[in-house]
Amino acid sequence: MSRLPVKKTYKLFIGGAFPRSESGRTYDAEGQNVARASRKDVRDAVRVARDAHSGWAAATAYNRGQVLYRVAEMVEARAAEFAELSSGRDEVERSIDRIVWYAGWADKLPQVLGGSNPVAGPYFNFTVPEPTGVVAVLAPDEPPLLGLVTRLLPPLVGGNAVVAVASETRPLAAIELAEALATSDVPGGVVNLLTGQHAELAPVLAAHMDVNAIDLCGADGDGPELERIAADNVKRVVHGRADVQSPWEIASFLELKTVWHPMGQ
Amino acid sequence: MSELERKQDGAPVPADWTYASAPESRDIVQIAERYGHFVGGEWLEPTETYETIAPRDEEPLAAVGQGTEADVGKAAAAARAAYADGWSSLPGSERAKYLFRIARLLQERAREFAVLESLNGGKPIKESRDVDVPLAAAHFFYYAGWADKLEYAFPNRRPRPVGVAGQIIPWNFPLLMLAWKVAPALACGNTVVLKPAETTPLSALLFADVLRQAELPPGVVNIVTGDGRTGAAIVESEDVDKIAFTGSTEVGKEIQRRLAGTGKRLTLELGGKAANIVFDDAALDQAVEGIVNGIYFNQGHVCCAGSRLFVQESIYEPLVAKLERRLSTLRVGDPLDKNTDVGAINSAAQLEKIRELVASGVEEGAQIYQPPCVLPEKGYWFVPTVFTNVAQSYRIAQEEIFGPVLSVLTFRTPEEALEKANNTPYGLSAGVWTEKGSRILWMAQRLRAGVVWANTYNRFDPSSPFGGYKESGFGREGGLHGLGPYLEFDE
Numbered sequence: 141m142s143r144l145p146v147k148k149t150y151k152l153f154i155g156g157a158f159p160r161s162e163s164g165r166t167y168d169a170e171g172q173n174v175a176r177a178s179r180k181d182v183r184d185a186v187r188v189a190r191d192a193h194s195g196w197a198a199a200t201a202y203n204r205g206q207v208l209y210r211v212a213e214m215v216e217a218r219a220a221e222f223a224e225l226s227s228g229r230d231e232v233e234r235s236i237d238r239i240v241w242y243a244g245w246a247d248k249l250p251q252v253l254g255g256s257n258p259v260a261g262p263y264f265n266f267t268v269p270e271p272t273g274v275v276a277v278l279a280p281d282e283p284p285l286l287g288l289v290t291r292l293l294p295p296l297v298g299g300n301a302v303v304a305v306a307s308e309t310r311p312l313a314a315i316e317l318a319e320a321l322a323t324s325d326v327p328g329g330v331v332n333l334l335t336g337q338h339a340e341l342a343p344v345l346a347a348h349m350d351v352n353a354i355d356l357c358g359a360d361g362d363g364p365e366l367e368r369i370a371a372d373n374v375k376r377v378v379h380g381r382a383d384v385q386s387p388w389e390i391a392s393f394l395e396l397k398t399v400w401h402p403m404g405q
Numbered sequence: 406m407s408e409l410e411r412k413q414d415g416a417p418v419p420a421d422w423t424y425a426s427a428p429e430s431r432d433i434v435q436i437a438e439r440y441g442h443f444v445g446g447e448w449l450e451p452t453e454t455y456e457t458i459a460p461r462d463e464e465p466l467a468a469v470g471q472g473t474e475a476d477v478g479k480a481a482a483a484a485r486a487a488y489a490d491g492w493s494s495l496p497g498s499e500r501a502k503y504l505f506r507i508a509r510l511l512q513e514r515a516r517e518f519a520v521l522e523s524l525n526g527g528k529p530i531k532e533s534r535d536v537d538v539p540l541a542a543a544h545f546f547y548y549a550g551w552a553d554k555l556e557y558a559f560p561n562r563r564p565r566p567v568g569v570a571g572q573i574i575p576w577n578f579p580l581l582m583l584a585w586k587v588a589p590a591l592a593c594g595n596t597v598v599l600k601p602a603e604t605t606p607l608s609a610l611l612f613a614d615v616l617r618q619a620e621l622p623p624g625v626v627n628i629v630t631g632d633g634r635t636g637a638a639i640v641e642s643e644d645v646d647k648i649a650f651t652g653s654t655e656v657g658k659e660i661q662r663r664l665a666g667t668g669k670r671l672t673l674e675l676g677g678k679a680a681n682i683v684f685d686d687a688a689l690d691q692a693v694e695g696i697v698n699g700i701y702f703n704q705g706h707v708c709c710a711g712s713r714l715f716v717q718e719s720i721y722e723p724l725v726a727k728l729e730r731r732l733s734t735l736r737v738g739d740p741l742d743k744n745t746d747v748g749a750i751n752s753a754a755q756l757e758k759i760r761e762l763v764a765s766g767v768e769e770g771a772q773i774y775q776p777p778c779v780l781p782e783k784g785y786w787f788v789p790t791v792f793t794n795v796a797q798s799y800r801i802a803q804e805e806i807f808g809p810v811l812s813v814l815t816f817r818t819p820e821e822a823l824e825k826a827n828n829t830p831y832g833l834s835a836g837v838w839t840e841k842g843s844r845i846l847w848m849a850q851r852l853r854a855g856v857v858w859a860n861t862y863n864r865f866d867p868s869s870p871f872g873g874y875k876e877s878g879f880g881r882e883g884g885l886h887g888l889g890p891y892l893e894f895d896e
Binding site for chain 1: 543562654657658659661662665666673675830845849854855856857858859860861864866868869870871872874875876877878879881884886894
């Protein structure tokens, strides 16, 4: 007699937990029932992201690097599952290597992006990069795993908290990634992953006054309208590409702070 | 009593201790009766003009053009042609030499610019002479040096210019903001359509003469004067690839909305409501000077002005007493007088805005202090003002006043100071005064602001990036980081 497998319920990932949508809704994607997040779920996710941001931003760069490296370990351990939910083994391996590549940037950014400035007069002056705060990410449909990893890691390694909306048509890899994140050491709330309808969720994120930046990579025809409403609180708008790897991708989600102090006796 | 003191004791005390006036001569600068737009290296006759005045006495200075859509179109086309016609492909070392020439000419003609700036804008000659003009020249000198070194600033990224930059600048530092915008744009190989502020067009128009002397190729920098309608035409122009705007948060948001979906690049340097935080171990007299510099510099027409003063409770009374005493020694008056500390308010509209917000402060229950002060009868003036007994919720603690008005609030712990300081949609700048080094770094790390001045305030340098967090805008001006907004990269 063959054994009946235990099937997975596909839920949201908010504040380190896996709740259903508060609306109780699901939709069909990739042959599964997937949680269909509501506007309230978006607001809840932004709130926990804001709470989680300060701790993540204050963590040492070394610590952030190790935590993200641990994510790569967790994805590697589930490589077979990810291969089934993406285009295959190659995409998974590239995703893992990309996570490792970004993890290594955590403690190198300030030296590449900042430094001391040779100002006139008896002053010492230096510039340091800092996270912009809470970042919204609209993940692309393709590639389902690598696309999300590509857009998620740059804000994350810089110390931001993220609310990401998974691909509407290919969300399963994102949910699997949430499970890998939950079993790594990323503090709850630093990454929040929502599944549901872009048309419903994206405008809420674009208009949200406590979101500092939005990555429109996965926006379709509504990109210009999202960009327009993002101006309400002068959001940093990023048009990210689905497959790119560069420290300047991280810089898009960073602020530069310059500090002055007089020199004297 | 020493002999000297005995002598002084018996000496007659002058009845009037006010300074004898020390006016700077305005004859050094020639102002034409009428100006057109500077387009393609020539003066374009405007279809419509308005009068620009001296805010110190409302004297009409010149008729200047109100740029129309057609004027902007011609300027953008001239910029596009100059871009394609050689400027963008000119070796960086040659571009650099034009910028060095401009820097040198600004130094040569510094007094002329300083007088014009004070006359048209109302700022004290002391400031235009010692701050605005030398810093403007320094910016050109600094960015001149970058023009042939861009590959070293951005290794492996193959930097290339964006194209035509539309630059819209404010009235508080007209020439300096021109320099902040034009210098990096040209260094990176872009051409420019610049609109100076409606109320302060004259230094930009004199700058056109510097460009002529520097023999800058025609069309590389075009200057169109006018009000917000002219600015809107620049934002909408199809020939413009990038917008750089410095001004109010309200207008900045509108520009961001209008550019949505166009693919045009954008940088914004917007408003602020900076916290200047004084701890009980600070050197109080130095702090008082820093507070005064922070809010009364340039009549408080400064986006990074330290307009919210947070004082630790234990030193509140002595600090406010020192501050009020210091206020009574500020000399308010003729911008062209070399003794003047606080000049004229830039415009009638700005004066009205300041008055309205100050009235709201009184209405909401704050305590107002203004030193005795005789103001000229003509022109736009506002007495340096301190509000105490201010609650966080008052409009004077929330909204940018952009005038010589300080709101004083208190705190007990560093955490409380931080919480209150960051409780604003703005994030341009902040000040911290304490003798404790570890606390400076602790505060500096947590203040959500693009510039933090510790034991100093309102310092600027071409090599130092400047720009805001949150609703104070995005992008940086100054330093290596100021090049990025004017470059495209291969990656």
